[in-house]
Amino acid sequence: MVVFDTSFLALAFDGEYGTPIDPSTGEPLTRCAERINHLILTLSIAKRRILVPTPVLAEYLVEGGQDKDKRLKIFAGSRVFSIAAFDQRAAIECAMIEDGDSKRKRKLTPGETKAKVKFDRQVIAIAKANQVQTLYTGDTTLGKHATENGINVVLTWEVPLPATPPQLQLDYEADAQHSG
Numbered sequence: 298m299v300v301f302d303t304s305f306l307a308l309a310f311d312g313e314y315g316t317p318i319d320p321s322t323g324e325p326l327t328r329c330a331e332r333i334n335h336l337i338l339t340l341s342i343a344k345r346r347i348l349v350p351t352p353v354l355a356e357y358l359v360e361g362g363q364d365k366d367k368r369l370k371i372f373a374g375s376r377v378f379s380i381a382a383f384d385q386r387a388a389i390e391c392a393m394i395e396d397g398d399s400k401r402k403r404k405l406t407p408g409e410t411k412a413k414v415k416f417d418r419q420v421i422a423i424a425k426a427n428q429v430q431t432l433y434t435g436d437t438t439l440g441k442h443a444t445e446n447g448i449n450v451v452l453t454w455e456v457p458l459p460a461t462p463p464q465l466q467l468d469y470e471a472d473a474q475h476s477g
Contacts, residue, residue, distance in 0.1 A: 298379075299340060300348045300424045303356045304435035304453065308333045310371055311361070317435050319454045326454050335459035336433070341377045348381045350423040352416055381423050391422035394446060413438075421446050 307314035308329060316325040326332070340347060349357075349372065361368045372378045383391075395418065417439045424432055425446060432443045435453040443450050 298346045298348055298427060298429050299431040299433060300350065300420070300429045300448075301353070302420065302432065302434040302436060302439060303353050303360070305333065305433045306349065306353065306357045307360065308435075308453070309337060310368070317453045321454070328458055329453070332453075332456040332458055336456050337377065346379045347377055348379050348424065348427055348429055350420045351380060351382050352419045352423075354380055356416075381427050383419050383423055384426070386426035387419070387422040390425045391418050394418050394422055394442075417442050421448065424448055 301309075304314075304317070308317075316329045318324065319326045337347070354372075358365045358368055372380060381387075417436075420439065421432075421443050424443070425448065429448060431449040431451055432440065433451050433453075433456070434440050434443070437452065440450040440452055
């Protein structure tokens with residue numbers, strides 16, 4: 298099972314969502330939609346579920362404005378996507394993450410707010426409570442914290458492109474000899 302964060306949901310289903318910047322080039326990520334669609338297809342073929350934590354779902358629905366029903370229909374009856382609540386197991390995982398952070402006396406970085414840290418912890422706790430192997434995100438801070446908590450992370454720009462089908466190579470010299 299894998300987890301998608303809000304940015305991955307938006308890239309997959311919201312045509313208005315901006316293309317992320319590839320840090321290696323400083324340019325918009327090439328063929329971003331193809332990458333995400335290929336990833337979803339690959340996971341679906343492998344019968345791997347995509348977990349959507351309820352905090353992620355809430356954020357995704359809020360970003361949708363008036364399209365909340367349309368966004369919810371994506372997940373209704375889906376065999377690929379599964380919504381996961383912040384339940385008792387996740388609360389215990391979250392408390393353990395909190396304990397670990399307080400032991401390190403971790404200070405908030407300038408880009409972090411307490412609300413963001415709590416959101417990230419809930420997403421990670423839900424993932425851990427559901428024994429998720431991989432988190433897909435465009436958020437490097439969330440990715441860093443997930444990695445610290447034993448979850449494999451794939452950032453948006455690390456999602457591979459679909460393989461291009463091999464093209465036929467024409468041997469023009471051989472054709473010219475046979476026709477001449």
